[in-house]
Amino acid sequence: MSLAGLFNPRWPGVALFDLDGTLVDSAPDLAAAVDTMLEQLGRRKAGADNVRNWVGNGASILVHRALAGKADWEPANPRDEALFKDALALFFYAYEKINGQHAKLYDGVEPCLQRLTEYGCRLGIVTNKPEEFVAPLLEQMGIDHYFRISIGGDTLPVKKPDPAPLIHAMEALGGTKGTTVMVGDSAADIDAARAAGIPCVAVRYGYNFGAPADTLHADATVDSLAQLL
Numbered sequence: 388m389s390l391a392g393l394f395n396p397r398w399p400g401v402a403l404f405d406l407d408g409t410l411v412d413s414a415p416d417l418a419a420a421v422d423t424m425l426e427q428l429g430r431r432k433a434g435a436d437n438v439r440n441w442v443g444n445g446a447s448i449l450v451h452r453a454l455a456g457k458a459d460w461e462p463a464n465p466r467d468e469a470l471f472k473d474a475l476a477l478f479f480y481a482y483e484k485i486n487g488q489h490a491k492l493y494d495g496v497e498p499c500l501q502r503l504t505e506y507g508c509r510l511g512i513v514t515n516k517p518e519e520f521v522a523p524l525l526e527q528m529g530i531d532h533y534f535r536i537s538i539g540g541d542t543l544p545v546k547k548p549d550p551a552p553l554i555h556a557m558e559a560l561g562g563t564k565g566t567t568v569m570v571g572d573s574a575a576d577i578d579a580a581r582a583a584g585i586p587c588v589a590v591r592y593g594y595n596f597g598a599p600a601d602t603l604h605a606d607a608t609v610d611s612l613a614q615l616l
């Protein structure tokens with residue numbers, strides 16, 4: 388389907404946005420927290436280039452990947468469970484302090500959110516980032532007032548690519564499958580939107596586990612959210 392012209396002053400629909408890699412380039416903060424955690428465990432730092440490609444499935448999987456040093460980590464051996472728990476606690480502690488310090492809004496985000504709000508569109512966040520970190524980041528970026536709902540990776544029992552968080556947000560905002568769009572950077576977003584039966588837009592500048600966003604075959608793929616208008 389074509390999304391051309393969907394966002395217009397006569398479209399009082401619902402737009403759901405992914406956070407990391409779509410609205411905010413948060414990888415520098417996530418990488419700093421991962422590296423702090425690894426150093427505290429006496430391990431080598433992972434570096435921002437690796438961490439960028441490991442973001443998108445939530446904090447637990449990010450920490451598993453950081454401990455394994457690769458994206459396709461193996462499920463932990465029961466002996467590693469204690470190490471994982473310590474690592475996750477260290478990561479949370481470090482990230483809470485650094486969340487938003489180096490993060491930046493991507494170009495085109497603010498005008499897009501502003502225009503959609505003027506159109507009467509209802510906006511929501513559906514991220515896999517743990518809920519406690521979402522509001523502080525939105526506030527620091529100065530975009531919290533645009534969103535009427537925010538679903539984090541641990542708000543519901545399941546996270547993206549499960550469609551449930553998208554459907555939950557859509558229904559809470561009074562949207563229907565015909566009037567709701569999901570905007571994201573990664574396979575988790577596009578797969579969740581497809582499973583939910585709602586159209587999706589992919590951005591090219593995000594993370595997507597290191598793969599080009601065009602390979603996601605979203606309903607539309609854009610270089611900037613300004614192109615949505």
Ligand SMILES: O=C(O)COP(=O)(O)O
Nearest residue numbers: 407443444445514515516
């Ligand atoms: O994996 C995360 O922690 C966040 O990722 P998302 O905002 O792209 O869903």
Ligand SMILES: [Mg+2]
Nearest residue numbers: 405407408572
């Ligand atoms: Mg993302």
